[in-house]
Amino acid sequence: MKDQDWLKQCGKLLVYVGRPLGSIGIGMATKRPASAHKNAVKQLLDADSLLELLETAKSCPRTPEGNLEFSAYQNKVFERIFPGFTYQFCATSQVSLSEKGEMLDLNTVSWNLPDECIQSYMVHGHLDELSPMVYANPGRALNYTYVCRHERVEEHPFFIEHCHKFGIHHAISVGFLHPGHESTFLSFDYLGDENNIDWVPFNHIKIELASFPFALAWLYRAGIFDESKLRKMFLLLQGLTESRLLNLRKYINASLQSFDQQANDLGIRASTLKEDLALIRNSTMYKLNLTVPENRNTPTRLLDQHFGFLLMLGDHTAPLIETLNKAAH
Numbered sequence: 001m002k003d004q005d006w007l008k009q010c011g012k013l014l015v016y017v018g019r020p021l022g023s024i025g026i027g028m029a030t031k032r033p034a035s036a037h038k039n040a041v042k043q044l045l046d047a048d049s050l051l052e053l054l055e056t057a058k059s060c061p062r063t064p065e066g067n068l069e070f071s072a073y074q075n076k077v078f079e080r081i082f083p084g085f086t087y088q089f090c091a092t093s094q095v096s097l098s099e100k101g102e103m104l105d106l107n108t109v110s111w112n113l114p115d116e117c118i119q120s121y122m123v124h125g126h127l128d129e130l131s132p133m134v135y136a137n138p139g140r141a142l143n144y145t146y147v148c149r150h151e152r153v154e155e156h157p158f159f160i161e162h163c164h165k166f167g168i169h170h171a172i173s174v175g176f177l178h179p180g181h182e183s184t185f186l187s188f189d190y191l192g193d194e195n196n197i198d199w200v201p202f203n204h205i206k207i208e209l210a211s212f213p214f215a216l217a218w219l220y221r222a223g224i225f226d227e228s229k230l231r232k233m234f235l236l237l238q239g240l241t242e243s244r245l246l247n248l249r250k251y252i253n254a255s256l257q258s259f260d261q262q263a264n265d266l267g268i269r270a271s272t273l274k275e276d277l278a279l280i281r282n283s284t285m286y287k288l289n290l291t292v293p294e295n296r297n298t299p300t301r302l303l304d305q306h307f308g309f310l311l312m313l314g315d316h317t318a319p320l321i322e323t324l325n326k327a328a329h
Contacts, residue, residue, distance in 0.1 A: 058227070071090055078210065280303065
């Protein structure tokens, strides 16, 4: 069976069974109704989209030029799944921090931005008040309205001294902690120019979920995951709806909470959460060809074993933490 056919078959199962450069700006969206993006995450997680993402991550050379090509592809996909949404620039960064949150190393792929932008950040990065929040809250998409009032954002010293020099006026940023690391992050800064005046607060959760498969792909390109691991993670994500992925995200990242507590945070019934997790569990067993003794109720904890990579997304219902130091405590 061809890879594409195999992915499609597995993707149908859920239906059957049941930051240094640009942590800046205001949230993004357009005047289109929210319903225009209702199925954006589901569309990204279908078999064809994930297969295309995997093959593109493989085919783009692992060179500076290939990284820019892959970053441009990411922009193209976002425009496809979020009608009317766009961004003019993007910074994809790998950053290592000290225990005190000081930058130790920075590597950035700057799409549509000059190399001078990084040099400028190294001079003015101390003015960036949002990046510490991005790193303290992995998986959460944030913007500068978490630092100051919306109408004061472009008056912030970081904008005046750094951003405006490169035509950056709007942005939203999200960072993901490298697996097995405590202070190494992959971050996306989605940036817009002054003409992107239709942006209004965008649904940050959709940005988080849509960024996640790309984070996995970038980590594969960096050698953090091998191809087999990436294929398995994409297979497990395949076919999930936004609501089920959010329920699973909560379950994986809130292991100390009861089902009732998790459901309450999600705003749903505990029975709904359990039903969704059971469906995902059954789908996972099918996808991975797992078998259990007949008439045995396989524990939902089986999900912990296979979906541990969702720890990169964090708990989207948890209160935001101000700094990385506070997160460590």
